[in-house]
Amino acid sequence: MPKFQDENLLVGFDSSDDAAVYKVREDLAIVQTVDFFPPMVDDPYVFGQIAATNSLSDVYAMGSTPATAMNLICFPSCLPVSIMGEILAGGYAKVQEAGAIIAGGHTIEDEEPKYGLCVTGFIHPKDVLTNAGCQVGDALVLTKSLGTGILSTGGKADLLTDGEYKRMVELMTTLNKNARDCMVRVGAHACTDITGFGFLGHAYEMAAGSGMTLVIDSRRVPVEKKALELAQEGIIPGGAYNNRGYLQDDVEMGAGVSLELSDVLYDPQTAGGLLISLPEHKAPELLRQLEEFTGDARLVGYVKPFDGKSIVVK
Amino acid sequence: MADNNVVDARGRSCPEPVILTKKALSKNGNKAQVLVDNQVAVDNITRFAENKGLKVSVTKGDGEFKLTIG
Numbered sequence: 001m002p003k004f005q006d007e008n009l010l011v012g013f014d015s016s017d018d019a020a021v022y023k024v025r026e027d028l029a030i031v032q033t034v035d036f037f038p039p040m041v042d043d044p045y046v047f048g049q050i051a052a053t054n055s056l057s058d059v060y061a062m063g064s065t066p067a068t069a070m071n072l073i074c075f076p077s078c079l080p081v082s083i084m085g086e087i088l089a090g091g092y093a094k095v096q097e098a099g100a101i102i103a104g105g106h107t108i109e110d111e112e113p114k115y116g117l118c119v120t121g122f123i124h125p126k127d128v129l130t131n132a133g134c135q136v137g138d139a140l141v142l143t144k145s146l147g148t149g150i151l152s153t154g155g156k157a158d159l160l161t162d163g164e165y166k167r168m169v170e171l172m173t174t175l176n177k178n179a180r181d182c183m184v185r186v187g188a189h190a191c192t193d194i195t196g197f198g199f200l201g202h203a204y205e206m207a208a209g210s211g212m213t214l215v216i217d218s219r220r221v222p223v224e225k226k227a228l229e230l231a232q233e234g235i236i237p238g239g240a241y242n243n244r245g246y247l248q249d250d251v252e253m254g255a256g257v258s259l260e261l262s263d264v265l266y267d268p269q270t271a272g273g274l275l276i277s278l279p280e281h282k283a284p285e286l287l288r289q290l291e292e293f294t295g296d297a298r299l300v301g302y303v304k305p306f307d308g309k310s311i312v313v314k
Numbered sequence: 315m316a317d318n319n320v321v322d323a324r325g326r327s328c329p330e331p332v333i334l335t336k337k338a339l340s341k342n343g344n345k346a347q348v349l350v351d352n353q354v355a356v357d358n359i360t361r362f363a364e365n366k367g368l369k370v371s372v373t374k375g376d377g378e379f380k381l382t383i384g
Contacts, residue, residue, distance in 0.1 A: 231361070232362075
């Protein structure tokens with residue numbers, strides 16, 4: 001592929017970041033992202049909420065807030081059009097909650113439904129939080145519990161109780177808005193959101209982007225108990241094995257980390273939380289502020305100079 | 315299903331092969347042979363069976379795998 005050069009492109013394709021950032025003026029940049037996928041739950045309204053939460057997340061992960069969004073929808077002609085209406089209504093509800101607007105969109109016919117958003121936000125160029133800003137001694141905070149990929153796989157086989165299903169949906173429909181606001185108030189060096197490459201995949205992008213080693217204390221990482229149980233039973237999505245495969249040379253997995261816990265650390269997440277790298281002395285204040293919105297946020301590790309492996313899990 | 319408890323899970327994607335294996339094992343004294351056609355199914359069934367304390371051996375054929383459990 002040709003490489004595009006533009007001095008105003010502050011964050012582009014090369015750095016595996018969450019969204020593109022383009023400088024418009026010295027004091028203004030736009031943040032752009034697009035994401036869409038097929039349903040992982042049967043309820044169309046909930047699917048719309050999940051897809052929108054996931055799409056909006058990339059803007060929050062850059063430290064920005066969504067301003068406008070455009071619908072992207074693929075829909076089969078054999079399904080009642082009311083289902084498309086429910087998907088869109090779920091998406092609208094989340095965009096509204098984000099304080100953004102839906103400004104348009106595009107629909108095409110396809111065999112399987114797919115939905116997502118193209119989202120734009122604004123930010124001062126100096127406030128952009130990329131993957132690449134981790135500094136030695138930073139603390140790492142994760143704002144949502146892990147396991148939604150495994151839980152969704154279990155859901156397909158009706159292996160979840162009503163309570164477990166609700167918890168999974170809650171995780172995938174919680175906007176990263178409050179987490180972003182807390183992060184920006186307290187001040188951070190780097191941020192990413194946890195999605196398809198799993199916790200360790202996105203942690204790796206941060207480590208590699210910053211040229212550092214991220215040390216993860218696996219006992220502190222918030223994980224769903226049910227996801228650990230399902231992993232033991234072999235209810236693991238293919239993406240988790242792919243993530244493990246991609247990262248095998250870059251992750252040092254401690255001998256004390258159980259196989260099922262490592263499965264959850266590699267599990268692809270939908271609309272996962274933010275992974276925030278910030279000065280250690282600010283971490284208690286961030287956790288205190290996050291507590292107002294979630295019981296899941298945890299200090300999960302720290303940043304040290306690169307020592308041969310991008311990620312060390314203890 | 316044949317006498318030697320063969321599960322044909324070819325053409326099925328996860329979690330189906332694991333669920334079919336689970337059913338076959340509980341019906342037939344924790345022994346089964348399972349045919350699958352993707353590595354994820356091999357890995358998931360192996361996770362499941364080994365976690366139950368069962369032995370698993372895998373033979374690879376032409377684009378498919380045979381798992382012998384128990």
